[in-house]
Amino acid sequence: QNEIYLQGLADNKPPFTTNPDELEASARERLGPGPFWYVAGSAGTGATARANREAFDRWRIVPRMLTDATTRHLGTSLLGTELPAPVLLAPIGVQSILHPEGELATARAAAELGVPFILSTASSHTIEDVAEAAGDAARWFQLYWPNDPDVCASILDRARQAGFTVLVVTLDTWTLAWRPHDLDQSYLPFLRGVGTAIPFSDPAFRAGLAAPPEEDLPMAILRWVQLFTGTDRGWDQLAFLREHWDGPIVLKGIQHPDDARKAVDAGVSGIVVSNHGGRQVDGAVASLDVLPEIAEAVGEQVEVLFDSGVRSGADVVKALALGAKAVLLGRPFAYGLAHGGEVGVRHVLRGLLADFDLTLGLSGHRSPAELNREVLRRR
Numbered sequence: 001q002n003e004i005y006l007q008g009l010a011d012n013k014p015p016f017t018t019n020p021d022e023l024e025a026s027a028r029e030r031l032g033p034g035p036f037w038y039v040a041g042s043a044g045t046g047a048t049a050r051a052n053r054e055a056f057d058r059w060r061i062v063p064r065m066l067t068d069a070t071t072r073h074l075g076t077s078l079l080g081t082e083l084p085a086p087v088l089l090a091p092i093g094v095q096s097i098l099h100p101e102g103e104l105a106t107a108r109a110a111a112e113l114g115v116p117f118i119l120s121t122a123s124s125h126t127i128e129d130v131a132e133a134a135g136d137a138a139r140w141f142q143l144y145w146p147n148d149p150d151v152c153a154s155i156l157d158r159a160r161q162a163g164f165t166v167l168v169v170t171l172d173t174w175t176l177a178w179r180p181h182d183l184d185q186s187y188l189p190f191l192r193g194v195g196t197a198i199p200f201s202d203p204a205f206r207a208g209l210a211a212p213p214e215e216d217l218p219m220a221i222l223r224w225v226q227l228f229t230g231t232d233r234g235w236d237q238l239a240f241l242r243e244h245w246d247g248p249i250v251l252k253g254i255q256h257p258d259d260a261r262k263a264v265d266a267g268v269s270g271i272v273v274s275n276h277g278g279r280q281v282d283g284a285v286a287s288l289d290v291l292p293e294i295a296e297a298v299g300e301q302v303e304v305l306f307d308s309g310v311r312s313g314a315d316v317v318k319a320l321a322l323g324a325k326a327v328l329l330g331r332p333f334a335y336g337l338a339h340g341g342e343v344g345v346r347h348v349l350r351g352l353l354a355d356f357d358l359t360l361g362l363s364g365h366r367s368p369a370e371l372n373r374e375v376l377r378r379r
């Protein structure tokens, strides 16, 4: 904040807006409708995407005075990773439809700030290339669970070899939801081949093809679709992942306290309370609305992370006060990427961290650990 004001004295404005709604609006102008709606779109009528925001709006922070919050410590330790703040970048696939450097740019921006970037299985760059871009930063890998065990084991092995330590398994997208914007654009980004870098470069995936993807793209894409969509599983099958991943496992897409308890029984280390930013079940409950009961049920046993609808520092305060240990930021950083690659992601992320720091301090708190339900009132 100080930096922005000081630069302002020299008549230098920030390169892009710091307002999340305006950032989305200007991303719409910059990107064509296909890439824009890939990010902005959600399932069905968009009811759940809207509900995610409305849920934040129902909670208000009650600031406390004279608490000596001048010096603050935002850092949190999470599954063996020291975070500078309780914020991570959510896995977002196919980032090169927003900027040619895609995940490489995001990984660099996140690494510079020490914020973990969760790499999606649907990345447009390979695991190995993103690992290199991430340098010394924490590396978390998100799995879309392929239904061929050899491909699954091979992808996990590559992630491990490339220095990824935490595995985030997304449960809510075993098949793509009804997404009118995607259907209207009649595209799947994958059809352009940009969301397939990880499987296409995978030896086990390639072994299942009659011809390499470079020679027969339609067949390779068909195999991709068969592998990654259409197969729901049972809780018992998590054992397979446990066998092939010796680090912490986090289950993403939990929305019911009973499922959270099952996750604990399955021996995972964490969960992400998430409805995928409203992109899967239209009409599903707002992610924030189920956070308190889930945190209450399992918060002592596993790390409870949260996403879906986080746009501001106040939102981070609210999610933490309602029981999250950390939050994942989704669409806003994708809009940052669309604006200026690495510079754009850094701009969005630094803005969110500064906003969180100021909101935390001005509401009378010195660290995330001081946040609890007492901090909020429901409207």
Ligand code: FNR
Pocket (backbone or CB within 6 Å): 038, 039, 040, 052, 090, 091, 092, 093, 094, 120, 121, 122, 142, 170, 252, 274, 275, 276, 277, 278, 279, 307, 308, 309, 310, 328, 329, 330, 331, 332, 334
């Ligand atoms: C996603 N999300 C997602 N999740 C995941 O586990 N793997 C993925 O590849 C993707 N891809 C993806 C693409 C785009 C364009 C969006 C917007 C989202 C979901 C993401 O990780 C996160 O759950 C939501 O984005 C959180 O909601 P907000 O912050 O966007 O409201």
